[in-house]
Amino acid sequence: MSNLQPLWTEAVKTTGTGTLFTDPDGFIGIELEFNYHAKHPASGVLLREFLAEIPGAAWSKPRRAWVVPDVTDIPRGLLKAAGIEVVHPDGSPAKPSDLVPSVPPIFEPVALLDDVPDWFGVDLYPYQREGALAIALGRRLLADEPGVGKTYSSLAAAAILQSRRTLVLCPPVVLTHWERSVIATGLARSVGGDVVTVSAGRTTGDLPDTGVVIASSSLVSGRAELARQLGEWQPTVFILDEAHSVKTWSSRRSRVLRRLSRSCAVSIPTTGTPVLSSPLELAAQLDVAGVLDPLFGSYLEFRSRYTKRTKWGYTPIKARLPELRQTLDEQVWVRRTKAQVLPDLPAKIRAPLWVDVDMGEYKAALVEVNERIDEWLDTFMSEYERLPSNDRRSEYGDEVFEWCSGRGDLAARLRRAAGLAKVPAAVDWVTEHLLAHPSDHGVWPSPLIVWAHHHEVTARLVDGLRAFAPRLIDGTTSQGRRDQFADEFQSGRVAVLVGSIQAAGVGITLTRASEALFVEMDWTPAMVLQSEDRIHRIGQESRHVTYTTMIAAHTLDERIHGVLFAKGGVLTALMDGDHAVAQKVSERLLSSQILADMVAERIRKRRKR
Numbered sequence: 001m002s003n004l005q006p007l008w009t010e011a012v013k014t015t016g017t018g019t020l021f022t023d024p025d026g027f028i029g030i031e032l033e034f035n036y037h038a039k040h041p042a043s044g045v046l047l048r049e050f051l052a053e054i055p056g057a058a059w060s061k062p063r064r065a066w067v068v069p070d071v072t073d074i075p076r077g078l079l080k081a082a083g084i085e086v087v088h089p090d091g092s093p094a095k096p097s098d099l100v101p102s103v104p105p106i107f108e109p110v111a112l113l114d115d116v117p118d119w120f121g122v123d124l125y126p127y128q129r130e131g132a133l134a135i136a137l138g139r140r141l142l143a144d145e146p147g148v149g150k151t152y153s154s155l156a157a158a159a160i161l162q163s164r165r166t167l168v169l170c171p172p173v174v175l176t177h178w179e180r181s182v183i184a185t186g187l188a189r190s191v192g193g194d195v196v197t198v199s200a201g202r203t204t205g206d207l208p209d210t211g212v213v214i215a216s217s218s219l220v221s222g223r224a225e226l227a228r229q230l231g232e233w234q235p236t237v238f239i240l241d242e243a244h245s246v247k248t249w250s251s252r253r254s255r256v257l258r259r260l261s262r263s264c265a266v267s268i269p270t271t272g273t274p275v276l277s278s279p280l281e282l283a284a285q286l287d288v289a290g291v292l293d294p295l296f297g298s299y300l301e302f303r304s305r306y307t308k309r310t311k312w313g314y315t316p317i318k319a320r321l322p323e324l325r326q327t328l329d330e331q332v333w334v335r336r337t338k339a340q341v342l343p344d345l346p347a348k349i350r351a352p353l354w355v356d357v358d359m360g361e362y363k364a365a366l367v368e369v370n371e372r373i374d375e376w377l378d379t380f381m382s383e384y385e386r387l388p389s390n391d392r393r394s395e396y397g398d399e400v401f402e403w404c405s406g407r408g409d410l411a412a413r414l415r416r417a418a419g420l421a422k423v424p425a426a427v428d429w430v431t432e433h434l435l436a437h438p439s440d441h442g443v444w445p446s447p448l449i450v451w452a453h454h455h456e457v458t459a460r461l462v463d464g465l466r467a468f469a470p471r472l473i474d475g476t477t478s479q480g481r482r483d484q485f486a487d488e489f490q491s492g493r494v495a496v497l498v499g500s501i502q503a504a505g506v507g508i509t510l511t512r513a514s515e516a517l518f519v520e521m522d523w524t525p526a527m528v529l530q531s532e533d534r535i536h537r538i539g540q541e542s543r544h545v546t547y548t549t550m551i552a553a554h555t556l557d558e559r560i561h562g563v564l565f566a567k568g569g570v571l572t573a574l575m576d577g578d579h580a581v582a583q584k585v586s587e588r589l590l591s592s593q594i595l596a597d598m599v600a601e602r603i604r605k606r607r608k609r
Contacts (some may be wrong), residue, residue, distance in 0.1 A: 005077050018084045018086040020071070025255070027069060030065070034499050110436065112161060120156060134334045139333050144336050145336065157268060158268075164598075165211065167212045168213070172216035173482065196213070213233070220254075237266050237268065275574050335575060350549065355425040357552045370602065388403070404596045430517065446513075447496060448513060449517070472485075499531070511540045521560060
């Protein structure tokens with residue numbers, strides 16, 4: 001049971017003080033001061049454990065106090081029940097109304113058309129039209145699988161809603177994609193307005209009276225003034241692309257974009273991967289869509305209904321996932337898989353490729369990591385005269401995991417070394433493929449995409465394949481070059497494209513290829529699925545698409561794949577579709593879990609001495 005259950009019990013004594021403050025983004029937060037050993041006056045739970053249940057509550061080193069960054073995340077009555085007196089910075093008592101910021105009104109009612117209007121400049125598939133109508137009628141979360149065509153479906157919904165001012169927020173790498181799509185539909189032209197794209201380094205200026213404004217979600221969440229300006233623009237329709245980016249409820253991005261959505265008449269979050277590991281990631285998307293409180297009560301009620309707290313964070317209550325799925329299907333989202341709406345798309349074929357690699361660099365990294373582990377074990381034994389516990393149920397708790405949770409750099413060191421060790425084998429594999437499918441007068445009939453994660457790995461791949469003039473799309477590639485490389489690839493003028501999974505895995509179409517090689521996997525398998533869908537989408541004409549994943553024997557690869565592929569139940573329960581790559585596990589938790597296993601092995605070896 002959550003520590004936040006006894007919310008309404010009257011406090012019997014004062015336990016501390018909460019001082020209100022306003023951060024640069026305009027959020028009202030609260031700084032909490034109380035004795036380290038103070039307990040909740042009714043439940044007897046340590047106050048720091050009680051307050052830790054609040055989203056975003058954490059110890060702030062700069063303030064040297066517990067801080068909750070947004071008072072809207074604090075259930076009404078909770079601070080009073082905990083015996084905390086809330087005051088303003090000048091020491092004057094705060095009223096309950098001070099903890100509940102006014103919500104801006106929904107400025108403009110919307111009027112529905114019966115269908116996508118005739119002026120809409122793009123021919124839609126029937127399922128796209130049906131999805132747009134469903135969104136306009138109230139199914140606000142557009143969660144079709146990647147590659148199905150959500151961009152035009154969401155813009156068609158805005159057209160049906162007769163949106164006079166449409167706001168699109170998206171990842172920066174797809175600004176051009178959205179701009180081209182908006183122009184093609186004629187959405188801005190239909191209301192006599194303009195298409196304005198806001199990007200870093202460009203002053204916003206005055207926004208158009210009517211039309212479409214496109215900006216990157218990261219830019220808006222990082223600029224308080226821009227977020228305020230867009231809210232005051234009073235959008236009729238707000239489309240939030242890749243809405244899973246707000247999955248962490250208390251993050252700055254989530255708070256800014258959730259607040260912005262309240263200034264819009266209709267908000268449409270769109271994502272092909274609404275759930276990556278836990279149903280909890282849905283909460284912020286549901287809030288953007290305006291259905292969280294009406295259907296589920298609140299964030300905390302949603303969390304307590306569908307998850308339970310463990311040492312790994314909040315894990316799903318699997319028995320309740322069918323109930324959640326039914327609510328989503330019936331009242332919340334439009335979710336279609338490619339198999340349902342694009343039955344003629346080719347099948348995916350996934351093949352592991354185990355490779356033996358030069359272990360020199362990897363072994364050096366392994367020695368370094370084990371030395372760090374042994375140093376900690378030596379220090380721990382010197383101080384406590386025992387080995388650390390790796391059992392959360394013990395009287396000491398899980399001391400191993402606590403140490404590992406702050407040392408993701410150790411697992412990252414091994415992961416990078418494994419990726420670099422695979423580069424020679426990857427270069428040989430790609431070379432053999434391209435020599436078997438040579439170009440015809442400069443046009444490659446079977447070009448390849450090679451995916452990796454680390455910058456050093458992509459750099460070595462490009463160097464090893466320089467005879468084929470590869471193109472590279474990573475985090476340093478400009479938007480213009482990215483679009484140029486994608487166009488060249490689609491025309492067959494590029495033999496091989498090396499892509500960073502994080503940077504190139506969204507927003508581009510690469511259907512000229514029917515094969516891809518994953519030299520590395522991402523910590524987030526959903527990102528791998530999105531990378532796969534660069535070629536498995538509308539426009540793919542091959543009979544099948546093949547993905548080959550390199551796994552270096554006797555390296556961290558084996559551990560990573562063992563953990564990732566063991567986890568697929570949540571996605572299967574909540575969403576139909578292709579989840580063979582498994583679900584997302586956060587980088588911090590996954591690296592900590594793997595590192596904790598390594599520490600446990602070192603402990604077992606010491607016990608055998």
